[in-house]
Amino acid sequence: MIEEPIRISYFSDVLCVWAYIAQIRLDELATNFQDKIAIEQHFVPIFGNAREKLEKRWCERGGFKGYSHHVQEVVKKFNHITVHPDIWTEAIPASSASCHLFLHAIQLLETKEIVQKSDQVFEKAIWAFRSAFFTKLANISDRRVQFAIAEELKLPIAAIQAQIDSGEAYAQLTKDFDLVKEHTVSVSPTLIFNEGRQRLNGNVGYRVIEANIRELLHNPPEEQSWC
Numbered sequence: 001m002i003e004e005p006i007r008i009s010y011f012s013d014v015l016c017v018w019a020y021i022a023q024i025r026l027d028e029l030a031t032n033f034q035d036k037i038a039i040e041q042h043f044v045p046i047f048g049n050a051r052e053k054l055e056k057r058w059c060e061r062g063g064f065k066g067y068s069h070h071v072q073e074v075v076k077k078f079n080h081i082t083v084h085p086d087i088w089t090e091a092i093p094a095s096s097a098s099c100h101l102f103l104h105a106i107q108l109l110e111t112k113e114i115v116q117k118s119d120q121v122f123e124k125a126i127w128a129f130r131s132a133f134f135t136k137l138a139n140i141s142d143r144r145v146q147f148a149i150a151e152e153l154k155l156p157i158a159a160i161q162a163q164i165d166s167g168e169a170y171a172q173l174t175k176d177f178d179l180v181k182e183h184t185v186s187v188s189p190t191l192i193f194n195e196g197r198q199r200l201n202g203n204v205g206y207r208v209i210e211a212n213i214r215e216l217l218h219n220p221p222e223e224q225s226w227c
Contacts, residue, residue, distance in 0.1 A: 005038040006216050009192040011180065013046040014103070014140065015096045016188040017071050017083075018203050020130050024080050025206045029213070037213060041107075041126065042176045043100040046188045050093055050141075064089050083134045093141035097173070099129055102146045104172040105163035106155060114159050121155060128153060 010026065012019035029037060047053065058067045068088040075083045093099070107122040109115045128149050132138035138145050147157055163169045179185070183192055187201040193212060200209060 003036075005036055006033075006193065006213060008037055008039045008213075009042060009179070009183070010039050010189060011042045011044045011176075011183075011185045011192070012189040013044055013096050014099050014126065014129050015047040015050060015093060015133060017074055017134070019189045020134050021075070021078055021081060021203065022189050023127060023130065025209060028206055029209065032210070033213060036217060041122065042179055043096070043103070043173070044176070044180050044185050044188055044190070045095075045097050045100070047093070047096040050095055054088070064092065081134070084137050086137060087134060091137045091139040093133065093139050095141050098141045098143065099146065100176070101164065101169050101173050102143070102150075102160070103129065104176075105160045105169040106150070107172065108163040108168055109155070109159055114156065121153065125150070125153060125155070 008029075012022075026039060030039065054064060054067050058064070061067075062069065068086070071087055072083055072085070075081060103122065103125055106125045110117045110122055115121050129140050129146075132145075132149055133140045138149070140146065140149070147160075150157055150160055183190075183196055183199070185192075189202070191200045191204070191209065191212075193199070194216060198212060198216075200212065
């Protein structure tokens with residue numbers, strides 16, 4: 001009897017520094033658990049109206065420069081990533097939603113087998129967009145920048161545009177919005193396990209995530225445990 005993998009819903013915003021930091025944890029999970037888990041990526045629009053949000057929330061703390069300093073101070077605590085010194089002060093994206101839509105169009109290429117799912121183009125594209133923003137100040141909300149990144153990944157541009165033009169990429173993005181409401185997700189990143197009964201929000205260490213997965217592996221949902 002083949003056991004079904006543990007399904008993990010992973011919600012993040014491509015412009016979120018904590019999700020940028022957490023990517024290494026996702027990679028480690030995929031390496032260590034392989035076919036025992038299935039990570040389903042979804043997007044939450046924390047920076048759906050990025051400029052206005054930061055202007056309001058950081059108006060008394062230095063504005064965009066204050067937020068830039070905050071991001072840089074956060075990143076200094078981790079040695080596996082870097083950020084551009086002018087992050088969030090130059091080429092500031094208007095919205096992460098445009099990028100999320102484009103990424104869902106890339107995901108549809110996998111679903112329709114226009115590209116090989118084994119190539120993991122969706123996951124690679126998410127990382128390419130994040131790293132382009134945080135390390136190169138790429139305005140990833142701009143469609144021209146999105147196409148440029150897709151070209152670097154050798155993805156079929158016309159096929160990506162077709163998923164957007166048909167409305168199918170919008171449908172996938174709307175599905176994310178519905179899941180965000182259903183699970184009341186308000187933090188990036190958020191991991192949801194066990195059909196919504198368990199969740200981990202924000203900057204959670206790898207060992208904590210791993211412990212949750214091992215608990216589910218050793219104590220399946222249908223089995224009760226007192227501990």
